[in-house]
Amino acid sequence: xxxxxxxxxxxxxxxxxxxxxxxxxxxxxxxxxxxxxxxxxxxxxxxxxxxxxxxxxxxxxxxxxxxxxxxxxxxxxxxxxxxxxxxxxxxxxxxxxxxxxxxxxxxxxxxxxxxxxxxxxxxxxxxxxxxxxxxxxxxxxxxxxxxxxxxxxxxxxxxxxxxxxxxxxxxxxxxxxxxxxxxxxxxxxxxxxxxxxxxxxxxxxxxxxxxxxxxxxxxxxxxxxxxxxxxxxxxxxxxxxxxxxxxxxxxxxxxxxxxxxxxxxxxxxxxxxxxxxxxxxxxxxxxxxxxxxxxxxxxxxxxxxxxxxxxxxxxxxxxxxxxxxxxxxxxxxxxxxxxxxxxxxxxxxxxxxxxxxx
Numbered sequence: 001x002x003x004x005x006x007x008x009x010x011x012x013x014x015x016x017x018x019x020x021x022x023x024x025x026x027x028x029x030x031x032x033x034x035x036x037x038x039x040x041x042x043x044x045x046x047x048x049x050x051x052x053x054x055x056x057x058x059x060x061x062x063x064x065x066x067x068x069x070x071x072x073x074x075x076x077x078x079x080x081x082x083x084x085x086x087x088x089x090x091x092x093x094x095x096x097x098x099x100x101x102x103x104x105x106x107x108x109x110x111x112x113x114x115x116x117x118x119x120x121x122x123x124x125x126x127x128x129x130x131x132x133x134x135x136x137x138x139x140x141x142x143x144x145x146x147x148x149x150x151x152x153x154x155x156x157x158x159x160x161x162x163x164x165x166x167x168x169x170x171x172x173x174x175x176x177x178x179x180x181x182x183x184x185x186x187x188x189x190x191x192x193x194x195x196x197x198x199x200x201x202x203x204x205x206x207x208x209x210x211x212x213x214x215x216x217x218x219x220x221x222x223x224x225x226x227x228x229x230x231x232x233x234x235x236x237x238x239x240x241x242x243x244x245x246x247x248x249x250x251x252x253x254x255x256x257x258x259x260x261x262x263x264x265x266x267x268x269x270x271x272x273x274x275x276x277x278x279x280x281x282x283x284x285x286x287x288x289x290x291x292x293x294x295x296x297x298x299x300x301x302x303x304x305x306x307x308x309x310x311x312x313x314x315x316x317x318x319x320x321x322x323x324x325x326x327x328x329x330x331x332x333x334x335x336x337x338x339x340x341x342x343x344x345x346x347x348x349x350x351x352x353x354x355x356x357x358x
Contacts, residue, residue: 012036018239155185177217222348274302283320
């Protein structure tokens, strides 16, 4: 295929399965790569040791390319008063589940920025691609990855972020529209989010950057892929579309919610993790809908409490407090093995193109 993403990464199809930390698995990534697209794993929630094990397991399951995604968030700014007030806000809810809130909040995930141990893991395992979310690492980190022949991708939620990505020498821009599930890749979560749709964002980025663009957000089928390709993107990234695959790590409650009518209702919230993320509307989201953003501790401190509350609730059989991330297209998700889903997407895309040309 005469396509820049396919040529650069030796793909049959210019499709990427989104990394989705906590949902993506070596089995999911390998199945997608074996089917001719780009499989991804997210290691933003992993220690360097866990990341190395996941990457090596993925590489053992496929001879195809692998994308490894890392989080490049700024370290949390500690505010003892705000953090203790946040914990106190949930005291009654924890008691309802016969549990105690954490005594303090902790940084459960380390940023990739300045994380030499994680960089060494990537240099040692040499996945075909490394993608950055929430910002970019240092110029030195980028240079060292590229010196090993690793292809680099970075998420942009605005044309301004795309320009920063291009200036840093990254190879591909992932244009993440507001429809997308999970965490917004916004560089500064305290800045105004223009909340551009994928359709608008792709066009805005292509006006200001010469880098090849990958569309991400709201695409669930081949017709959606065809529509994005007409905008001149080099590839399309899909995440929510893969959550129901048997190879994903989504738990039973998450899967049940994805298959219910409730999946049509999603909301952007920072209250679960400390950063804006699109979630299927659940009890946690409803409880937090009127909380001022200034009251929310930094990512990932907030997530430490969010996970503790979800664990306490699920231990009592209440699954309404989990991080059930999903995009606006969630009702269109299909429960298919990953390879079958890739094949279905490609067949639908080709049929949509034939229709347009015919």
